[in-house]
Structure formats: C-alpha cells, structure tokens
Amino acid sequence: MAEDTGKHLDVALVAAERVVWEGQAKIVIARTTDGDVGILPGHAPLLGLLQGGTVQVRTVDDEYFVAAAPDGFISVANDRVSILAENAEMGHDIDLEEAKRALEQAQAAGTNSEDEQEHVRLAEARVRAAEKAS
C-alpha cells in the first residue's frame, strides 16, 4: 500500500440512523481502548473499539473538528475510515452548557447500574467533544 493513493482519507462518521459527516481528511485521531491512534493515508487495515468517545479530524481544507462517538468503533481499510457510533454527533453541534448539565444529572443519578454508567460515559464524551470544539 503506498502514498500514491491520493494522500487523503475518505472519512465517514456514521450514526445508527444517519450519516453525520462524510468527507476527505488528512488525519484522523481516535482514542481506542489501547490509547490514541493517529491515522494517516496509507494506514494498515485496522478495526478498533473506541473509548472515551471523541474523534478528531483534520480535513483536506485544514479545517479541524471534533466529534463525539461514544461506544463506537473505527474501521480503516484502503484509505477509507469509517467511524461508527450509535449516537455520533459533531462537536460544534453540541451545546456545552447543556452537555455539562446532562453530565451532572447523569452523575447525580448514580453509577450503580450499567445503564447509569453508560449514561455518564455518553455525557462525558459529549462534554469533551464540545469543549474541544469551542
């Protein structure tokens, strides 16, 4: 696999019910369970689970954005990057204040059951994405 494949990545950020963002990017940084991975054009095929829930993308036009992708996964093959998460959202679409309130509520509700922990994780991911985007 070589650098002559156009030198960009085709990125698709897909939620369960819609495609959130689709476009070309220079680099994608995602946090998997083993740590951050940066993906550049020509990356080896990869399938990884996301943790922490944020994905950073620098587009070919040098725009930079952050997306929340809690509990998703990433697949890379032939310079195509697919980020799948049931509740994917763009960082700048999230209202930071609202996300913080949601996080406080989720934390106040407790972290006893698995459901509640998931709520907290989701809220954390949204806050992080919103903070980075602003």
Add this chain to the structure above:
Amino acid sequence: MPATQRELKDRRSSVSTIKKLTRAMELIAASRIVKAQQRAKAAGPYARELTRAVSAVATFSNVDHPLTTEKPNPKRAAVLLITSDRGQAGAYSSSVIREGERLNQLLREDEKEIMPYLSGRKGIAYYTFRQRDIAQSWSGDSDAPSYARAREVADALIEAFLTPTEEGGVDEIHIVFTRFVSMLTQRPDVIRLLPLEVVEGEEAPAADDVLPLYEFEPSAEDVLDGLLPKYVASRIHYCMLQAAASELASRQRAMKSATDNAQDLIERLTREYNQVRQSAITQEISEIVGGANALADANAGSE
C-alpha cells in the same frame, strides 16, 4: 319496503364522511411511507459497515463467541413478532401473526418451548385475548421505530439468550416480520437472529469484495465482543424499519380500496335516492290528478 328519502340521504352523507376519513388516512400513509423509506435508507450505511466489520472479524479469526455458538440441544426458542400498533391496515397484522403461528407450530413439533416477545399493540392484543404468556412486549412506535427502541429489544433478547437454559434462558431467537418487497407486495418472513449466522441477508458483501487483513485493537475477541451486540441491534432495527414501511404500504392500500368502495356506495345510494324521489313525485302527481278528477266528478254530479 324501500328506504325513505330521508334515510337514503342520511346514509349517503355518512358514507361521504367516511370517504373523507379514509382518503385522509390514505394520504397520510402515503406521505409517511416516503419518510419510512428515507429512514431505511439512512440506516443503510451503518448496517453495511457493521456487517462488513463483523464478517471481517469472523473471517480472520477463529473466535468462538457465545452469540455465534449453536447450543447442542435447543429446548426453548424466543419468537419476536413485529406487528403494528394500529389497525386500518388491511391484512397486515393478521398475516404476520399467522406466519408467527406457523413458526410456533413448527417449533412445537421440534419440542421446543416458545417464549413470545411482541412488538406492536396488535400482537399484544392477540396474545392477551388468548390468555397466553408474554415474555416481554413493546409498543407505541411501530410506524417509526427508533434505533433506541431496537437497542432496547436487542438488549432484552441478548440477555435472554445468554442466560443458561436451566435458568429460563432461550437457545435460539427468531424474528417474524413483514418484508417490504415493493409498494404492492409485502411478505411476512421469518429469520433466525441468534445464534448468529454472519454474512447472510441483503447486506452481505459481494463475493468478489475481498476483505483486507485487519489489525485488531485491542484484540479480535474484544472487538467481536463489542461488535456483535451492535450487529444484533442493527439487524433488529432493519427488521423494524421493513415492518414499518410494510405497515404503511398496506395501510395506504387498504385505505385506497376503502375510499374506492365508499365512492361506489355513494353512487349507488345517489341513484337509489333519485329513484325514490322520482317515484314519490310521480305518486304525488297521480294523487293530485286523481283528487282533481274525483272533485270534478262530484261537482258534475251535483249540478
């Protein structure tokens, strides 16, 4: 005795009100069906990527996962029956329920115990009327199922599947739903959801579509662990979207024929009404003429 003019008039006006109703329902169903198809299309990329990823893991690793392992001696089977919440959709609910009954019969012949999971009020009503036990049921959004609802159903089913048989768990899971073939054809269908047979159904990648050798992060087992429940939820979501589109299509068709029938009825009643009115007028005239003649005769006699 033929109906009176007033009766016919009342009946005609009530039929035209019904026609307006069914016509409105037909139009609503027609507009919703477009939305349902868009939703199904929007859910496509997620399902496709997920299927691709799952088949990649399944192909390049020999991992045994509880969700893909067949149990040696299946004793109990869960059946998820997807029906509609509301009626006025022709034979939609009854034909999918009939398909479900056929599957139940088959499972019973294999000496498997059946655990019904129901989605949609029509199925719930069918089961409660016959006083059957229901394992779990969901209702309220049969014509616009959200992914969250599919997740809920998937979580319940996976939990039941992972519970050992002795503790009331199930050994296999089937879905009975209606496949949306086209606007004119919707076919009730059965698929086996668990144990999973990866690479089946419409979304399977083409044979010449060679899958790349993936690296897994953190490991193939962990990735599979994370992916399979999502895959199951996505399959259920797919079935629900198909069922929703089918429901709307049959509703549109049923309401269209109801509107047509109402129109026929209106025409017939109008004709009948005109006939009755005409004969009443004729009778009145002959009564007046007869009365005038009698009067003339009586006057002629007295003079």
